[in-house]
Amino acid sequence: xxxxxxxxxxxxxxxxxxxxxxxxxxxxxxxxxxxxxxxxxxxxxxxxxxxxxxxxxxxxxxxxxxxxxxxxxxxxxxxxxxxxxxxxxxxxxxxxxxxxxxxxxxxxxxxxxxxxxxxxxxxxxxxxxxxxxxxxxxxxxxxxxxxxxxxxxxxxxxxxxxxxxxxxxxxxxxxxxxxxxxxxxxxxxxxxxxxxxxxxxxxxxxxxxxxxxxxxxxxxxx
Amino acid sequence: xxxxxxxxxxxxxxxxxxxxxxxxxxxxxxxxxxxxxxxxxxxxxxxxxxxxxxxxxxxxxxxxxxxxxxxxxxxxxxxxxxxxxxxxxxxxxxxxxxxxxxxxxxxxxxxxxxxxxxxxxxxxxxxxxxxxxxxxxxxxxxxxxxxxxxxxxxxxxxxxxxxxxxxxxxxxxxxxxxxxxxxxxxxxxxxxxxxxxxxxxxxxxxxxxxxxxxxxxxxxxx
DNA sequence: AAAAGGCATTATGAATACAAAATTCCCTGA
DNA sequence: TCAGGGAATTTTGTATTCATAATGCCTTTT
Numbered sequence: 001x002x003x004x005x006x007x008x009x010x011x012x013x014x015x016x017x018x019x020x021x022x023x024x025x026x027x028x029x030x031x032x033x034x035x036x037x038x039x040x041x042x043x044x045x046x047x048x049x050x051x052x053x054x055x056x057x058x059x060x061x062x063x064x065x066x067x068x069x070x071x072x073x074x075x076x077x078x079x080x081x082x083x084x085x086x087x088x089x090x091x092x093x094x095x096x097x098x099x100x101x102x103x104x105x106x107x108x109x110x111x112x113x114x115x116x117x118x119x120x121x122x123x124x125x126x127x128x129x130x131x132x133x134x135x136x137x138x139x140x141x142x143x144x145x146x147x148x149x150x151x152x153x154x155x156x157x158x159x160x161x162x163x164x165x166x167x168x169x170x171x172x173x174x175x176x177x178x179x180x181x182x183x184x185x186x187x188x189x190x191x192x193x194x195x196x197x198x199x200x201x202x203x204x205x206x207x208x209x210x211x212x213x214x215x216x217x218x219x220x221x222x
Numbered sequence: 223x224x225x226x227x228x229x230x231x232x233x234x235x236x237x238x239x240x241x242x243x244x245x246x247x248x249x250x251x252x253x254x255x256x257x258x259x260x261x262x263x264x265x266x267x268x269x270x271x272x273x274x275x276x277x278x279x280x281x282x283x284x285x286x287x288x289x290x291x292x293x294x295x296x297x298x299x300x301x302x303x304x305x306x307x308x309x310x311x312x313x314x315x316x317x318x319x320x321x322x323x324x325x326x327x328x329x330x331x332x333x334x335x336x337x338x339x340x341x342x343x344x345x346x347x348x349x350x351x352x353x354x355x356x357x358x359x360x361x362x363x364x365x366x367x368x369x370x371x372x373x374x375x376x377x378x379x380x381x382x383x384x385x386x387x388x389x390x391x392x393x394x395x396x397x398x399x400x401x402x403x404x405x406x407x408x409x410x411x412x413x414x415x416x417x418x419x420x421x422x423x424x425x426x427x428x429x430x431x432x433x434x435x436x437x438x439x440x441x442x443x444x
Numbered sequence: 445a446a447a448a449g450g451c452a453t454t455a456t457g458a459a460t461a462c463a464a465a466a467t468t469c470c471c472t473g474a
Numbered sequence: 475t476c477a478g479g480g481a482a483t484t485t486t487g488t489a490t491t492c493a494t495a496a497t498g499c500c501t502t503t504t
Contacts, residue, residue: 085367
């Protein structure tokens with residue numbers, strides 16, 4: 001297996017720090033110790049500081065002039081706002097996908113849908129989630145809009161680190177599957193408006209379900 | 223008395239390069255001469271390279287490992303895709319604004335609208351555009367969603383540098399004003415769905431009008 | 445005991461130095 | 475004439491150095 005070889009250190013460092021943040025090894029609001037990370041990664045400060053600048057403009061890190069970097073605090077409002085935005089983008093991806101997707105593309109998504117249904121019937125949550133994600137990714141790809149994909153992935157990255165406390169209940173699961181049934185129907189008919197609407201509501205529903213955990217309730221405290 | 227703006231060089235350098243790109247002083251696809259810009263700005267390579275990394279993750283610049291930076295090429299498709307996205311975001315901003323805006327906020331926008339109408343009647347195009355922009359900005363602000371605002375501004379930045387060849391015809395101008403009339407009506411009634419729909423169509427219309435100029439027709443050529 | 449001031453230490457921002465990659469240019473040989 | 479092949483040069487990526495701002499600690503003063 002040939003992993004992509006990084007051509008520059010700062011990209012690799014940025015990826016590593018992204019992982020640290022996503023996994024919570026660098027906690028929300030925590031100061032990012034420049035010197036320590038340099039030693040840990042075995043690089044000098046130059047590529048590390050370049051990586052931090054990139055992460056800052058991705059919204060993961062906060063740079064305070066002359067006072068170092070910290071992991072950007074996520075507030076509950078920020079997470080909700082991000083979900084609102086992602087819902088709108090998913091909706092758009094559905095509309096565009098209906099315009100651009102090929103018949104084979106639809107067939108592939110239908111196949112994924114059947115696979116997901118099987119995992120639902122077998123109550124295999126992890127596998128269900130994985131295929132679920134593949135479906136949404138496929139629609140996003142089918143939108144054939146790279147800027148949209150870039151933006152969506154950025155937003156997704158930002159909220160990846162939040163952990164949800166509520167469990168998936170049967171009724172919510174059922175509702176999600178039912179949404180997906182309607183999605184597939186709309187996709188087959190290439191009804192962009194309809195698919196867009198379903199996707200928007202689908203994600204809103206998802207956030208309602210998920211009680212967000214480990215996030216500040218109102219405002220950031222420096 | 224204005225606050226001290228720049229605490230760090232890389233931010234200032236990034237702003238300066240943004241301007242160069244926006245004004246076309248650095249043309250699309252052009253190689254960005256590191257050494258020259260350092261001399262021009264009177265800074266060392268470190269802050270300049272940091273700025274370039276930021277600009278790259280903003281989508282304005284392309285970084286080729288070991289081969290320098292160039293101004294990212296805009297293709298016609300990319301511009302269209304960006305407009306589709308911006309339309310969706312404007313739509314969302316309208317929906318959210320209707321939920322969050324205060325009565326005073328609505329009044330302020332109505333006042334701007336009246337001002338804009340006056341410029342329309344007086345055929346003052348530049349002034350019209352300025353107030354027009356203020357209205358859209360006000361709605362975006364009223365959405366009370368900072369993530370949305372950040373993303374919209376980034377997209378807006380990306381396409382700022384395209385120059386449009388077609389002139390604003392009377393009929394298009396009339397259509398735009400009529401859209402705005404409907405927008406104000408929807409806003410007054412806090413009809414988010416309606417306002418969102420109008421805003422989405424409004425921007426689509428805008429791109430249709432504008433024949434994009436100085437942009438590659440199909441694909442980027444390295 | 446608490447607040448204020450100042451010195452020492454540390455961390456940050458920017459410039460410089462150095463190694464490696466890419467590019468240029470000139471030469472050679474068909 | 476032109477393709478190929480190296481040096482020489484330039485450019486790029488990273489490490490290191492240096493100046494300055496921030497932080498912590500200790501003393502002094504009330």
